[in-house]
Amino acid sequence: MSLQHPIARVRGLGSAKNGTHHWWVQRLTAVALALLTPWFIWLALxxxxxxxxxxxxxxxQPLNAVLMLAFVFSLFWHARLGLQVVIEDYIHTPWLEVTLQVFVMFACALAALASAIAIGRIVFTG
Structure with missing residues (x-):
């Protein structure tokens, strides 16, 4: 039992002031994917x-290349944000949480970069 007041225990543990930004970006990438996925499915079919x-x-073709880049970047950004939330919610071992967060960040960045390079090679080489 602690004689410390509950406010004293939580002081400094408040909001990091970035939750709203994360929420908005996740929603914006979801809207982008909702608009781009039908185009991608139509193109693939x-x-x-x-x-x-x-x-x-x-x-x-320039329009298809731009839309494909937008689709790929939105997809990997949205996946990274979603996996970040899952890791924060369900992984309670600090070193494992940090390791997984770093792994997800690098994996999504590398996959997006590889996709952009592949699309660039398609567009700029004959």
Missing amino acids: CMVGADAFTVRATLA
Whole structure:
């Protein structure tokens, strides 16, 4: 039993003032994905049975390349934010939580970078 007042125990443990930003970014990426996913599914279905040249030519069109980049970046950013919340909520070992957070951050960044490079190679090489 502690003689310390409850306010004294929690002082300094309050809001980090970034929860609202995280919430908004997660919602904005969700809206972006809700708009871009039907386009991506439509594009993928149109490419069923197409040869590699046709697929590359379609993805090399400026509008399709920009939309694909937006889809990829929104997807990995949204995934990182969602996994961050899951790790914060369910992993209670401090060293494991930090390790997983760093791993998720680097994995999503590397995957987004690799995707951007792949899209760039499709667009800028013939």
